[in-house]
Amino acid sequence: MHPDHERDLLTMLRNKHLARLLDVFHERLVRHGEPRGRVAIETRMESDALADIIGKQVKEGSTIKLAEVDLLLREKSAFHCSLADAVKLASGKPIIRPKVERERERAARERVVARCFDLLPQLGLSSESYARVVSWMHAGRDSLRRDAGRWREAELLAAVRAVALALHHAPGRNEPPVYLAELANRVTGAGAHGLDAKRPAGTLLLRALEFLYPETASRERRGSSAWRTNLLSEARIARDPVSVRVDTFGLMGDTPYLRELRRAALTRSLNLDDLGQIGSEVRCWNGCVFVAENPTVFTPLFRHLREKHREENHPTLVCTNGNLNLADWTLLEALVSSGAHVYYCGDFDVRGLEIAASLLTRFPEDVSPWRMTADDYVTAVQAEEKKLDPAGLQRMSRYFPGLVHEMSSRGHAADQESLIDLLKRDLNRFVLEGIAPPRQNEPPGGHSVLYSAM
Structure with missing residues (x-):
């Protein structure tokens, strides 16, 4: 199109009475990719504005085919352009089908x-x-x-x-x-x-x-x-050296800090910075560390040990406060590296089993569930406990087949708090007789004799 003709056509297309028709033309071209269908002429002003560019008057209230508009623009008007060219000129952007x-x-x-x-x-x-x-x-x-x-x-x-x-x-x-x-x-x-x-x-x-x-x-x-x-x-x-922690009781190690901590029989929360300082020196008492998922289990256990046993005979306890964070993992890795065996007690729900499974996966030879058998679950479960998620529970069946079968049949979660007296009894036996709870894959009723308690 000659530049003069393009300017003239653009001037006509800017007529406000053509705005609705141009929108219709644009929508149909986008939808079909070619001039198809008919358009109604609603007012005399629209008719006059359209006639200015196509050279044909269309009465208000009547319709005209888009193909005819295209043909008239190409062959009868002074502009010799397609309807698509005119619409693109008016909008300033190409017509692209979705x-x-x-x-x-x-x-x-x-x-x-x-x-x-x-x-x-x-x-x-x-x-x-x-x-x-x-x-x-x-x-x-x-x-x-x-x-x-x-x-x-x-x-x-x-x-x-x-x-x-x-x-x-x-x-x-x-x-x-x-x-x-x-x-x-x-x-x-x-x-x-x-x-x-x-x-x-x-x-x-x-x-x-x-x-x-x-x-x-x-x-x-x-x-x-x-x-x-x-x-x-x-x-x-x-995220940083201090925002995650692991709660401990009865740690051992050949450093003044760890010796004094044990002598004082104090609990201690250790962050990553602390563990970076003492991690390679940390040890547990007589080769076992007892890990609780919840502080409501951890607390009565360390209080029981302080009340019933001398400081030098305190077993090592760890509390993860739910899912294991980096501080938990860092401490347990250090203890396992020094020869410790980990006993973990968690709730009888999907979360508790998942935590136990993560420990078994990370340390397959060095972790045993503690009071997490089907019999322990039957002892702990109460009818008013929350319902279990069947799908999540089944994911754990490859780690705990017997336990998951029993939990699935009853359909209720259970808390380790119900077993605190049994956990205390296990710790007493460990202190007084040198016998630890059964290890993973030990025969039923088997207990590990670790040392002579004299």
Whole structure:
């Protein structure tokens, strides 16, 4: 179209009485991809405005085919353009059908995701880290496509790069934890907050950890603070050195602090910084550590020991206060490394069994459930206890087949608080006779004789 004709046509298209018709034309072209259907002329002003560009008067109240409008613009008007050309000139933007636009956006997002995969070989990842990152990205490819639609390409590439490096630099199972802010400084280039949950890299890191540790992810509501903390803990990433703790009683060790702590028979909450100072020195009494899920069990047990037994004969107790955090894991790893066997007592519900299962998975030869048999459950259960989640319970059947069968048949949870007297009796026997509770896979009624109590 000649520039002069284009200016003249644009002037006519700006007639306010054409606005409704242009909207209709645009909608039909977007829907069908070509001029199809009819349009009604509602007023005389619309008729006159349309006649100015197509050279034909259409009476108000009558209709005209869009194909005819297109033909008249092409062959009869002075402008010799299509209806689509006129509509694009009026709106200042191309006419794109939704299907075409969706396909274009899909292809663009796919190109961005492909670039995310392409950058991985440049990062110097270990073979193990590379495999973990690629597995997560393949499994979460649909999510990455959505991310490519909501974030800029540079943001997504930077976030994937940061997560890949974070997984590469994350500590191994027996290595000291790393702090989130320090890791963010190292891998994001965006400062200490680069891996915060609401930032792209932080969002992707949690998504990657959810893929890598599905059982841990299933224990809390997705997106909750506990869910985030548990996933970071599983990867040995801590928010800071002091915000998580483990409660203890009766620790031993050849340092002035641990000797004095034991002599005073005090409980002590230890954070990651404390454990970093004393972890390699910490020991338990006579090779066993007794772990309680709840402080309501831990408290009567350490009070009983203080009341009934001398300080030098206090067994070592640990309280996890629910799911194990990094401080819990760090202490238990140090104790197991020094030769300890862990006895864990938890509630008879899905959460308690999950915690026990996580310990059995981490330390298969060094952990035994404590008072968590089917018989113990029958002793503890009461009819008014809360109902159990059948699906969650069945996930635990491979760890505790007999117990899960009994719990499923009764359908009620039970608390370890109901067994406190039996737990105290076990500790008394351990102190006075040197006999520990049965270990995992020991014959029924079997007890471990650990030392001669003289």
